[in-house]
């Protein structure tokens with residue numbers, strides 16, 4: 001009879017943790033006249049993201065800390081915030097990619113009314129989005145009664161702007177939007193672009209007319225903040241430029 005040798009499972013090496021200081025701009029409308037900074041020391045791992053740090057603070061140190069999040073994977077667009085002065089998604093920002101020898105500053109996005117801590121009122125943002133008719137408008141039935149056929153080249157014209165997740169990182173990084181909340185803002189223009197350049201849509205002229213307004217595309221000063229802020233890598237400034245060109249031509 002032979003005896004089988006069983007190799008014990010490898011014991012994983014201890015994963016190193018480190019302490020990071022987060023400075024969070026707090027605001028409770030029931031007691032605060034103005035927002036103020038509060039610091040928290042959190043033990044984290046290299047795989048943690050800013051969203052994980054916020055969860056740890058909320059679960060272990062201060063349950064009143066308020067922020068939005070849903071998917072935690074860069075899809076729902078609900079956790080855009082300013083991290084060390086730049087608009088980013090908390091769920092896509094790894095702590096180890098920040099300079100953790102200094103405190104990490106986290107605050108709400110700018111230009112929209114602050115409600116509590118990291119939460120802003122998104123209604124003005126969605127009003128602008130809705131105003132540009134972000135849906136397909138077609139006056140004719142499909143030729144075969146089933147599908148509106150499109151070539152690859154036709155689809156490519158608006159491929160980039162289909163990726164928008166409406167996180168508002170672009171609009172709330174725009175200096176024009178900070179000073180004039182009436183400006184439609186980059187995200188609304190991106191979502192208008194999505195349909196203006198869609199060969200199946202018949203309402204490009206209406207959308208171009210809406211954006212040819214004093215609060216429309218001409219307010220853009222091409223600072224590129226929006227393109228740098230976009231977590232989906234959308235060429236936002238280019239999309240705005242293409243809408244401007246379509247306006248000059250009088251067609252997409």
Ligand code: SF4
Pocket residue numbers: 077163164165166167168169170171186187190229230231232233234236
């Ligand atoms: S264009 Fe980019 S930054 Fe702007 S709302 Fe869409 S996903 Fe967010």
Ligand code: FES
Pocket residue numbers: 068069070071072073074075076077078079089090091092
């Ligand atoms: S939680 Fe959904 S995008 Fe970050």
